[in-house]
Amino acid sequence: MNAKRLLLSKLPLLLLMSTIAISCTQDKSHRKAYQWPQIDPPIAAIKPHVRSLHGDTVADPYYWLNDYFKKGPDSSAVIEYLEAENAYTDSMMKGTEALQAKLFDEMKGRIKEQDESVPYFKNGYYYYTRTEEGKQYFKFCRKKGGLDAPEEILLDVDRLAEGHPYYAASGFNVSPDNRLLAYGVDTVSRRQYTIHVKNLETGEVLRDAIPGTSGGSVWANDNRTLFYTQNNPATLLTEKIMRHTLGADSDGDGVVYHESDNTNYIGVGKAKSGKFIYIYSGGTLSSETRYLDADDPMGTFKVFQPRMPEVLYSVTALADRFLIVTNQNATNFKLMECPFDQTGQEHWKEVIPHRPDVLLEDVDEFRDFLVVSERKNGLTQLAIRNLKDGSEHYLDFGEEAYTAYPSANPEYNTSTLRYGYTSLTTPSSTYDYDMVTHKKTLLKQQEVVGGYNGADYVTERLYATAKDGTLVPISLVYKKGFQKDGNAPLLLYGYGAYGATMDPSFSSSRLSLLDRGFVFAIAHIRGGQEMGRQWYEDGKMMKKKNSFTDFIDCGQFLVDQRYTSSAHLYAMGGSAGGLLMGAVANMAPKLWHGIVAQVPFVDVVNTMLDESIPLTTNEYDEWGNPNDEDAYEYIKRYSPYENIEAKAYPHILVTTGLHDSQVQYFEPAKWVAKLRTTKTDNHVLLLKTEMDYGHGGASGRFDYLKEIALEYSFLFALEGMVD
Structure with missing residues (x-):
């Protein structure tokens, strides 16, 4: 539900297929339909509950499913229902067990088990983490003065996590x-x-x-x-x-x-x-x-400065003054400065003015330099400012679509910037950049065990036209040999909330999709901040529906351009992106063949009315407070749970965690229960609840791959690609 608790993309490792083999997987004649077991799904009990507000009365027969969270009388019945849904999912997916095991081994096989992070220097020590073969967690270590010094293990998380x-x-x-x-x-x-x-x-x-x-x-x-x-x-x-x-x-x-x-x-x-x-x-x-x-x-x-209505500001200290990043009279933010002893806004002086085409996101301070993180045309930029002579230059990254960001830079007295870089085809890379000589040094690039050649894959940056004429960016990647004939399966990912940007990045797990002929795409819809602060403002509160229609328009664009067809188009999103999944399932059910909704925020009205639910009140400025009648009416018109209708829906896999603190388990559980008894199709609807986990899934560095293997197997089953 929140940018600070943004569900990092779990989209998900061996490059086994040649270009010819990939082309064959796009040919439907080479696919064999998966035989879904003919078994009856669990049906949740109906128990009377009515919500009355603003003269509107709504029946909520599955309200009781929050009893485990509320410690109510039906707590045991809730667990029994969730376990019945898990058993049903296991039975329906039983024919994919071998595939799930293969995918898990494949993805795990791409991860370097014995590995070490790039050390960073702070206060006389080099700090790093390292992992050992077969271990789920890591060890936090340091060396004094130099990398040849003896290692100190500060925290052995592998040992602490036992049991x-x-x-x-x-x-x-x-x-x-x-x-x-x-x-x-x-x-x-x-x-x-x-x-x-x-x-x-x-x-x-x-x-x-x-x-x-x-x-x-x-x-x-x-x-x-x-x-x-x-x-x-x-x-x-x-x-x-x-x-x-x-x-x-x-x-x-x-x-x-x-x-x-x-x-x-x-x-x-x-x-x-x-x-x-x-x-x-x-x-x-x-x-x-x-x-x-x-x-x-x-x-x-x-x-520092008393709160001002509709003004955000953050503070950074240099050696002799404060810097302030603020949106005061600056939609895309600007940079100001003030003395240590005069911090009120009347003393702020402009350093970097507001620019309508550039979003100023953050600053990273050093003794002699300032690194300014910006976003222009949907892409990140790093500007280096010399504090001694006022000169400025930008780093050149040389790719059309990428992600770049300052990495671990805890040391103040240095002229070296540590930054990270990745793209849909470039594994995560760590660089040191000498801000004096402008020399880049690649310290480490994520190793894909078994071999990986980025030249075997193609990435594109496209723009779909939204229904109001807005151009919405799409980043996509596929393996060479892809034929744009409408037969390829395509997975479209989206989030679109809290101003969180879904920048293009590499995933070794995702190779298991690409190597089997899938196209993977990210829809950079409004509600994020990819195209500036206004991009966010136009996808929140009373403009929230723009996020949903943008995503639908991106999906339709990819169909129209023959990257895929509705028979092979899939959607995925988690948390607030799960709300997106629920909304587009209601609004354009015929566009998608299947949907994966990860920990979805789908019961918006009821959650935003319940202040006992964690983090609800923090969200009022994002979704609106339904105690206000206008906000109530608007949210009710798009909330997925409220808008389930008697019609055909796509195939849907829903995941959640019993201990989720961000989107409580009962939201997806209620959504699935209501869908089961309302929809008119016989398409597959599955709910998987992790009984030991929360919002981000498993904590170990390998266990989470089992979740990805389940999601991918669901997609492959729908494509007839289980064997």
């Missing part, structure tokens, strides 16, 4: 004196972390254990004070910024900021220079920053 179906460790944060490591642990997949502190000299994990947090933390410069974000235990909202002193009981931690507006997210961070600690409070439309001298942890945070 846990789910284990996530994050928020690694080493104290300024390099002696202590703070880190967060979640063993339930609800994104509720307990912060622990480890003495790196003795190996002892201190008795300090702070539950109910977002996982991250910030050290003050005294090496004994931690600031962290505490979540509300029921709604999971980021609610308080707390101050913890080592050795003290966390029950006595002090509140340094309490967010009174439950539509805002809050967080705490630290300037790269180490001089300031920040508290950020922001919603979709406005924000506010507080700051504190990191040498004075017991001091009082100061308001």
